[in-house]
Amino acid sequence: MTTPVDAEQAWKDLQRIRVPQERVYDEMERCASGGPGATYTTAAIMWVFLVSMGLDLPKWGVWLVLAGYVAVLLGLAVVYNRRSRMRLHRSRHTWRSLAPFLAGAVTTGGTILLSGHLVESLELPFGSLIQATASAAVFVLFTGPANRWSANTLRGAAAQRARADR
Secondary structure, eight states: OOOOOOHHHHHHHHHHHHHHHHHHHHHHHHHHHSOTHHHHHHHHHHHHHHHHHTSOOOHHHHHHHHHHHHHHHHHHHHHHHHHOOOOOOGGGOOHHHHHHHHHHHHHHHHHHHHHHHHHHHHTOTTHHHHHHHHHHHHHHHHHHHHHHHHHHHHHHHHHHHHHHHO
16 A cells, blocks of 8 residues: 655655754854864963973972863863753764864873973973973864864764665
8 A cells, every 4th residue: 555645745844854954963063163262272271281380389289280270171161061052962972073082182192291201301491381382282283173073974974874774
């Protein structure tokens, strides 16, 4: 038994379903590639923290600076998370959502360690300034492209799922 299908009505139904989905991906891409404010702010906070770590602080001062650094980063995360209007379901996140975070941590951490070792071995003056500047620069150069890469794949992954469902 077959039911007659009105092609025009079927097309309208398809568009009604697809357009909101496209808006979700457009918003995700806009958030990922939009303003570099969070990246530059995070890099500046990291730069100040690394410079202050180069000072001869007592142990309690180091812990105080570390606690302040973590508190400011958490505050920044809360502020930028509240600005984002998108709330993707966790099933929409793929390995590409986590990969830039882990790769950025490894890259930035490696830069901090390597530049610190280089500064110590060469006994450069103002070593913490050099270490902080190099690390912040690597962070800024890595973060923007990595976020865009991870967000651009969401639309492609949805298209693959739609083809697989057919």
